[in-house]
Amino acid sequence: MKKNISIITLLSGFALLFIGAMILSSCEGPMGPAGTDGTDGIDGVDGTDGVDGTNGADGNGTCIQCHDADVVLLAKEQQAASSHHLIGGNYERLSADCAICHTHQGFTEVVGTDLTEASADIVDPAPINCRTCHMIHETYTDADWALVIEDPVDLKFSEGTVDLGGPSNLCVQCHQFRDISPLPVSGGDSVSITSSRWGPHHGPQGNNVWGVGGYLIAGSKTYPSAGSHPHSDVGCVGCHMAPVPYGGRTAGGHTLNMSYEYHGSTEYNTGACAGCHSSIGDDFDYNGVQTEVDDLVAALEAIFVTKGWIDAPGDLWNASSGSPLKVTADEAGAMLNYKIVTEDRSEGIHNPAYMVALLTNSLESLQ
Numbered sequence: 001m002k003k004n005i006s007i008i009t010l011l012s013g014f015a016l017l018f019i020g021a022m023i024l025s026s027c028e029g030p031m032g033p034a035g036t037d038g039t040d041g042i043d044g045v046d047g048t049d050g051v052d053g054t055n056g057a058d059g060n061g062t063c064i065q066c067h068d069a070d071v072v073l074l075a076k077e078q079q080a081a082s083s084h085h086l087i088g089g090n091y092e093r094l095s096a097d098c099a100i101c102h103t104h105q106g107f108t109e110v111v112g113t114d115l116t117e118a119s120a121d122i123v124d125p126a127p128i129n130c131r132t133c134h135m136i137h138e139t140y141t142d143a144d145w146a147l148v149i150e151d152p153v154d155l156k157f158s159e160g161t162v163d164l165g166g167p168s169n170l171c172v173q174c175h176q177f178r179d180i181s182p183l184p185v186s187g188g189d190s191v192s193i194t195s196s197r198w199g200p201h202h203g204p205q206g207n208n209v210w211g212v213g214g215y216l217i218a219g220s221k222t223y224p225s226a227g228s229h230p231h232s233d234v235g236c237v238g239c240h241m242a243p244v245p246y247g248g249r250t251a252g253g254h255t256l257n258m259s260y261e262y263h264g265s266t267e268y269n270t271g272a273c274a275g276c277h278s279s280i281g282d283d284f285d286y287n288g289v290q291t292e293v294d295d296l297v298a299a300l301e302a303i304f305v306t307k308g309w310i311d312a313p314g315d316l317w318n319a320s321s322g323s324p325l326k327v328t329a330d331e332a333g334a335m336l337n338y339k340i341v342t343e344d345r346s347e348g349i350h351n352p353a354y355m356v357a358l359l360t361n362s363l364e365s366l367q
């Protein structure tokens, strides 16, 4: 009993305290001023020193691997200055689709990818130059003479893989067929050509040296199989960069030219051929093959003009009529073969037996 009373007394005491606190808090006064800031804590202990970085390479030591008293760089610059890459002027083809082959920036952006266009048109296009082909100023040592790509080329716009050997594969990156649409298929439907620019475009040399992409019309000449052609082992570089007597600035080496003007006449760099064709004369018409190719081209052209497929020797298919040119697959194939050989501009030298077969069989199919 006594115990119960004391619990009740305790509880009522707490209740009174609580009510008192409520009254006090509901009549609280304004907040007092903030106290002064406490004193700063003591500074932490310094961390342990980091490990020393590795020494940088000696700047002069690597730059002079190329920029030195030796005139190699100057000599190559002088040669390249006569190459059509630098002086051809077509690096103005700066739209995203053209720039991948025509400008330094477009090529550099897509090289090594499957991309067929740059991401945008190129502002301030630069022509093909040392940096387009070599890894200039990547490591700043002479390892930067390495070529940007040497892999076999999976053709971007046509079927097949071309392998002309390391350095020449670089050339094939750009010197290959462009998209041919509509593409005639042997034994397939007739095609309707709507563009005066229909064909492989101006740089079909990669396909041609390897021997791929032609329309194989049956005829009296057999086609050697792709990749087995005598000049695919020579590669672009083997002929176009071969040294030239007297002509260092105008042909051979980094000019990439096969012929040059010298004292008012055209000289041909047959030194590029003599190692294999000891009987070659002073031009490229070895065994009359260029003459044979020119004659076949002229015979085909005459037929195309007669049929009205071509306005005049050139590349305007039925351009004046404005309507599409509807032809059978074989007829389109013959025109394609003609374009492949004429746009190539070696008059058959890039792949003699193959080109003679393309033209001969095309001519036979039309006669």
Ligand code: HEC
Pocket: 059, 062, 063, 064, 065, 066, 067, 073, 077, 129, 130, 136, 137, 140, 141, 142, 143, 144, 145
């Ligand atoms: C692989 C050889 C090579 C090495 C190593 C090299 N360069 Fe170059 N350099 C070149 C080439 C090639 C060019 C371009 C020449 C041309 O376009 O005609 C060039 C151009 C230049 C130019 C002219 C401006 C320009 O950018 O075109 C300068 C400046 C230059 N290099 C400085 C250097 C310095 C500094 C180093 C070392 C840190 C160095 N290079 C290392 C090859 C090299």
Ligand code: HEC
Pocket: 084, 085, 087, 088, 089, 090, 091, 100, 101, 102, 103, 107, 128, 132, 167, 168, 170, 171, 172, 173, 174, 175, 236, 237, 240, 256, 257
């Ligand atoms: C980045 C693309 C590209 C690469 C790589 C390239 N070329 Fe070219 N090449 C071109 C273009 C584009 C032209 C036309 C330039 C112009 O007319 O302004 C051309 C022009 C030429 C010409 C001159 C044609 C003429 O009108 O007389 C030759 C020869 C040539 N290239 C050979 C080569 C060789 C050999 C290689 C490899 C060592 C090579 N090219 C690598 C794109 C390329």
Ligand code: HEC
Pocket: 090, 093, 097, 098, 099, 100, 101, 102, 173, 174, 175, 176, 177, 178, 201, 202, 203, 343, 344, 345
């Ligand atoms: C796959 C690479 C490639 C693409 C893409 C390309 N070209 Fe070319 N083009 C070349 C090459 C290589 C040459 C040089 C061939 C030669 O001189 O024999 C060339 C040459 C030319 C020439 C010079 C022809 C002459 O007779 O001097 C013109 C003009 C040209 N291209 C326009 C264009 C235009 C326009 C586009 C875009 C619609 C384009 N090219 C896209 C590779 C390409």
Ligand code: HEC
Pocket: 072, 073, 076, 077, 078, 080, 085, 128, 129, 130, 131, 132, 133, 134, 145, 146, 147, 167, 168, 170, 237, 241, 254
């Ligand atoms: C169109 C592509 C292309 C361009 C542009 C180009 N080169 Fe080259 N260069 C090559 C190829 C391909 C080789 C290899 C030739 C061979 O293997 O026979 C080469 C080889 C060289 C070499 C010898 C490299 C070595 O490892 O010994 C030097 C040096 C050189 N080039 C300097 C230059 C300079 C300088 C420029 C600019 C003025 C330039 N190149 C522009 C394609 C090019």
Ligand code: HEC
Pocket: 164, 168, 171, 172, 175, 205, 206, 207, 209, 231, 232, 234, 235, 236, 237, 238, 239, 240, 256, 257, 258, 259, 284, 344, 345, 346, 347, 349, 350
């Ligand atoms: C067997 C030697 C040989 C090989 C290999 C070779 N070319 Fe040619 N190329 C020639 C000859 C010869 C001409 C015709 C030159 C002339 O008549 O003035 C020529 C012409 C050209 C032309 C037309 C412009 C010019 O210089 O007359 C281009 C562009 C060209 N070649 C690029 C290439 C490319 C790219 C490759 C590799 C895919 C290649 N060539 C492989 C020998 C060769």
Ligand code: HEC
Pocket: 230, 231, 233, 234, 238, 239, 269, 270, 272, 273, 274, 275, 276, 277, 284, 285, 286, 287, 289, 290, 349, 352, 353
């Ligand atoms: C590495 C060796 C080699 C080089 C370099 C070379 N060729 Fe050939 N060429 C051959 C072989 C192999 C054949 C096929 C066998 C034959 O006809 O002699 C051939 C075939 C030919 C043919 C066909 C001959 C015929 O009667 O049907 C011509 C044309 C030709 N070459 C021209 C040239 C020209 C022009 C050059 C230099 C620009 C050249 N070749 C460089 C190896 C070479």
